[in-house]
Amino acid sequence: MSMHTITFFASKGGSGRTIATMALASGFLAQGKRVAVMDCTDLAGSNPSGPHPSTLQNWIKQMAACKFRPPRLELIECRTPEEVEDSAAAADERGIDILLIDTAARIREPQIAALGVADLVIAPAISPFEARCILDGIDEYLGPTEDLMCLVNGCRNGAAEAVETRRTFGHHAVFPSELPWAEALSDQILNGDIGHFTASLACRPDKPGFARYREAQFAWTAVQRFAFEVEFALNGHRLESFDGLSAYPIKRKAVA
16 A cells, blocks of 8 residues: 655645644554654744754654654654655655645745645645635645645634634545644643643543543544544545435445
8 A cells, every 4th residue: 555645735824724734643543554754834943952843853752752753653854845745755665554744825936846746736724814824825836736634623612613714725635623722732842742641641531631531532532533534535535514414315326
């Protein structure tokens, strides 16, 4: 089985590309897959021992503390389109199952190369405003494509904003599941793997801290669901929300 490559795209800063990249890595690692994360952001190539390491460099240290190290998890940093293409080919040769590419909001040659090697492009947004900006970027850099899916990612203002964000994406396919606004997701560079963090909070309902544990459980469940939906999308399938009608007409249609 050849490697699948997923590129996160958002032509607006603060849309949640990096958070979603790290979360999806945890989701696929929980499935036993070998994962590589490619940093194509403006911070790629930062000195990890310097005063300002990149977000993904900090995260990879915490993931190592959670026992996720090569060959199960790798960080690749690319600053040129040639590095993107060569590193993707090399990861495939090493037997990586999933390559996740985090990109910058400013689209330059390395980001264009990252879009070019992708089997699936995921466009996350945390509000309708980001979704509208991303739609402009899709029109400019991607055009019509079947290999794009949008993601409602960590809306701070609750369900109503999530619904409006989903609606703003218009005719573009959107993942049925959503990533919530939660500590387990926002603090991944501090806590590392979401599953490990959730397990560390485990306690009984009558103990202090149970609300925090319950929130982390909810976020971890959402991440695992998202990972399975991404896997379906990579195989050419699209999940649709059940509209409440009987499943039997759908089964008859499938048989026919």
